[in-house]
């Protein structure tokens with residue numbers, strides 16, 4: 260079990276995350292939804308140590324990481340357990356798809372070259388890119404680049420994968436191939452914490468949903484609970500604005 264506890268983050272006087280706590284079970288696909296500017300990206304960035312929260316901890320089973328107080332060793336230990344898929348892919352432009360996936364296996368996990376190559380080829384094959392191993396990012400479509408980024412995250416066998424709107428930088432016709440890839444890795448039992456505004460996708464893939472507004476968790480529950488029977492008015496309004504209409508269909 261992974262737990263986030265009392266996560267709080269301010270930018271100056273602006274409280275962006277206010278005492279956020281939730282649990283993640285192995286194999287969960289948790290979608291964080293909510294209006295723009297509500298702290299969704301900041302939440303992932305704090306957990307991935309790209310921002311420094313004032314308060315908050317992340318624990319994996321018995322191992323607790325107090326985020327504001329992490330030393331070098333704690334930072335290294337935590338970052339090895341997680342991986343992030345960015346909206347804008349963040350691939351190395353001067354490396355091929357294969358080299359992008361091999362990079363952290365060689366440098367962080369100290370795998371030998373043959374083993375790293377074997378893992379990278381397997382992961383790239385899984386995301387449908389077996390024929391693109393030697394392509395540079397600029398010769399790949401956005402959807403293909405994002406699939407390389409997903410293969411790179413998977414290759415490290417992280418216990419938790421973060422994704423921040425992984426399809427929002429893509430042309431509409433490329434969104435589905437990436438959503439299908441995410442669906443596939445969710446089915447494989449990977450644990451995902453993702454921010455998405457693709458409500459139909461969230462409905463189909465997420466096991467749990469967190470509705471965040473104004474830096475606070477307004478409501479959380481199973482996807483079914485949140486989409487079919489939201490309790491909070493603000494959740495209801497947000498879902499309605501996104502064309503999700505909960506509740507049974509009444510026939511008169």
Ligand SMILES: Nc1ncnc2c1ncn2[C@@H]1O[C@H](COP(=O)(O)OP(=O)(O)OP(=O)(O)O)[C@@H](O)[C@H]1O
Pocket residue numbers: 270273275293294295296297298299300301302
């Ligand atoms: N580096 C920063 N410096 C100052 N303020 C920031 C910084 N990053 C984010 N913020 C502020 O924190 C708040 C939350 O931003 P965040 O990007 O987490 O929202 P979000 O929910 O991801 O929004 P969106 O759905 O538009 O991506 C916003 O008010 C934003 O302006």
Ligand SMILES: [Mg+2]
Pocket residue numbers: 299300301
């Ligand atoms: Mg965001």
